[in-house]
Amino acid sequence: MYFCVAELLTNVVRHSGAQHAVVRVHEPGGRLRAEVSDDGHGGARIGAGTGLSGLDERVRTMDGMLTVDSPPGGPTTITVELPVRS
Numbered sequence: 001m002y003f004c005v006a007e008l009l010t011n012v013v014r015h016s017g018a019q020h021a022v023v024r025v026h027e028p029g030g031r032l033r034a035e036v037s038d039d040g041h042g043g044a045r046i047g048a049g050t051g052l053s054g055l056d057e058r059v060r061t062m063d064g065m066l067t068v069d070s071p072p073g074g075p076t077t078i079t080v081e082l083p084v085r086s
Contacts, residue, residue, distance in 0.1 A: 001025070001034055004066075004080045007055055008036040015050075016040025016076060033081045042074035052078075 005023055012021045018040030025034045045068055046052045056066045063083050070076035 001032055001080065001082055004055060004059065005034050005036060007051065008078055011051065012038045027084060030084050031081050032084050033079060035077055035079045037075060037077040039075050042070045042076050043072050044068055044070035044076050
């Protein structure tokens, strides 16, 4: 999860034009969820020739899920959810 959040924050700095970003992490029902939100210009999506496609693939190999909510004009929230394993 650390590397996912680090990559998402790098994307905020490089691509979003955001002034602020927020990271929220919690553990609902045996899953670890991280949400990275920013107040940038939006328009992020998986499969747009961005690193989000690669991140999505890596998350899915761990039985996880990546979702993107990024309408044009923003804001953007990207959520990564991974199973918690002992």
